[in-house]
Amino acid sequence: MDQLQPEKVIITGISKMQDNFDYSMQELAELAKANHYDVVGETRQNLDRASGATYFGIGKVDEIAELARANDATTVLVNDELSPSQLRNLEKQMKLHVVDRTQLILEIFANRAASKSAKAQVEIAQLQYALPRLHPSANKLDQQGGGGAGGLANRGAGETKLEMDRRVLNKRIARLRRELKEADIGAEVRRAKRTENKLPVVALVGYTNAGKSTTMNGLLDLFADHPETKQVFEKDMLFATLDTSVRQLTLPDNRKFLLSDTVGFVSKLPHNLVDSFKATLAEAANADLLIQVVDYHDPHYPEMMKVTEDTLHSIGIENIPMIEAYNKADLRADTRFPEENGNQLIYSARDQASLQRLTEMITSRIFADSQVNTYLIPFAQGSVVDFINRETGVIDTAYEENGTRIKTTVNPIQAGKLRQYLIED
Template identity: 75%
Template sequence: MPENNEKVLITGISKQQPDFDYTMTELGELAKANNYTVVGEMRQNVDRQTAATYFGSGKVDEIRQEADILEATTVLVNDELSPSQLRNLEKQLGRRVVDRTQLILDIFADRARSKTAKTQVEIAQLKYALPRLHPSANRLDQQGGGGGFANRGAGETQLEMDRRILTKRIAHLRQDLRDADVGEEVRRAKRQTNQLPVVALVGYTNAGKSTTMNGLLDLYADRPEDKQVFEKDMLFATLDTSVRALTLPDNRQFLLSDTVGFVSKLPHNLIDSFKATLAEAANADLLIQVVDYADPNYREMMAITEKTLKEIGIENIPMIEAYNKADKREDTTYPEINGHQLVYSAKDPKSLKALTEMITQLIFAEDQEKTYLVPFTDGQIVSFINEKTAVKATDYTETGTKITTIVNAVQAGQLEKYEVTE
């Protein structure tokens, strides 16, 4: 992202929200993620927003004066504003106003890399922009003539044209997204045909999902340097879902996916748009909720993650609660397992091995130990067993190769005719 010299003033209304302090702090982090320079903060402790200007008239005056003193060029608001609130505030403050939704959309637009992510973000941007189109913002409405009827009509005609263009563009992008989804469904179906369990990393943005994935790849992937996913200590470093195959020392395999992170008040347009990206999590056999255990607000982050998962229809999937960044907490022992909870550091190999053991116990719980006798003429079957299953013992008899191994239900069906039942 290019350098941004904009000075911003952060503002918000409490509305008796129990997590208001946290959301204001997070707004500051979002501003920094967009390379804004935060020069100050102003709050109003009222139960509800004013319909016309969000803030009360007195507070609007205070904000304008404070912005003048601090030389803030932009005012950030900790909620999504209505189109009229946005216009009225900009007029009364005499400077640009950006609400929380627009800020998150700007960050997403800058971070999107794949065609699918870019399409999803553009759809969300256009859906946000559509109700905010206004005749005063277009060229035809700015012609002179003393505000005559003809000019107002021209402005309204241009407005309708703009709306049609945006609506048509949204429909076109949605079709592109459906076409892309078909291709991804085919790839997902191929993965499921191989019956590899799917494990999805979910959680708050910047909790350490990508670091966890890269750590596991270092341990269990062939040529992990070719499969690393992007990681950086910033909000929304990853927007695209990455899927990688991991092979454990006993030859058992599973797929691991890294998904887009969540944030409080995530715009609904983004949630709708990113349902396709999160399909990998929806079809997972196991979720790992990665939590920034070093952040004092980690419980709020977990609540937001679980609420967002529910909003996009991801429920009733087994979950490991993985409390990351334990190395940044004093007097914390790690790795430490308690049921389906793990306190760990994604940069610690022992922690990653403990996480792997938890994953193994959950996704391979229904695997079975079986013994097969494979004729020497079926050498490809022996190769399959050695490459795809967890072989415990091999013996060579007069009639073929006798192998004791751990198999999943699909593999058991494929190898049924070779099974030794005695």
């Protein structure tokens, strides 16, 4: 928002017999704050289903409008995605700006997108959201935000103009998808180069603001060369970053793996947005190991875990080994950490002992098929020695009459490349 004072809003929703309705409304308030709104009031309605015309019952619509005016609020946030007709009817009856949950999340993503790919992905989702909401007499595209949609407000209406707007939006979506496809080809090439020697890939996934970036930065501090130049952005806010960051970590024994930090999830994440971000989440889809980072301090963490798992399932990320990493244990007075139990770890991303334990859990899984071999490399084959020192986990080196004797940890692909130099230890 460009205003000096944040826009005042009322948050609203209907229960629809939801078990986690209280949490969902609390999260809506957090989303509002993340978009720099000032929440000045809240109202709820206990209904089994929404009204087809106005989402709320008629009496509730009047009550919301009165509450908004009493608190000088100019916008009403609704905790569900509204149909185009519901949105128009509510705005007409309340004479207030209405933003549904989907549009709110899209606005946050649009404000946070930094890379060209992330911006394109968000804009596609915004345009897909806007398409069915084009209306010959009340085009709200100027209020929807999002790149190419901004200049398409329909002033002076008419069916011909409406169809033209739809064609323009569809063309823009098609062009953005082509650009993303080209960008994805480039990303695939980079992924192929990174994994040329079969470096294992570990992906951090989880709910927004669970501590994925803090975990990544903690591991970089321990195991990256010049970690200060490789830190990823972290902040105590929803959707602090939308771009996937990939860094190489080198362990003390010289074994290496790639660690990626992915976009966070939230309940009721817009379907179009999830679909658009499949390319961004490709690092997770191609990972050898997932680490689901959980905000263990938040009492709603079981719901957050279910949202994460459902979202991963919806984009086809399945059957990848996972560590459940329960973060922020330092904020719970009743909890000891680090504590490991099978594939679960209770830890704090700001505690070095916790990060060391997490690293041990990672390495025991991604290097499970590694082997310790001894090689004798002729002195004339210096490039092979360089490869071993650079890419494998060297344990011991000795110089003998016939060449350099190296004991090292290798993965199956590296073992295949070095087979001709293998000797009995």
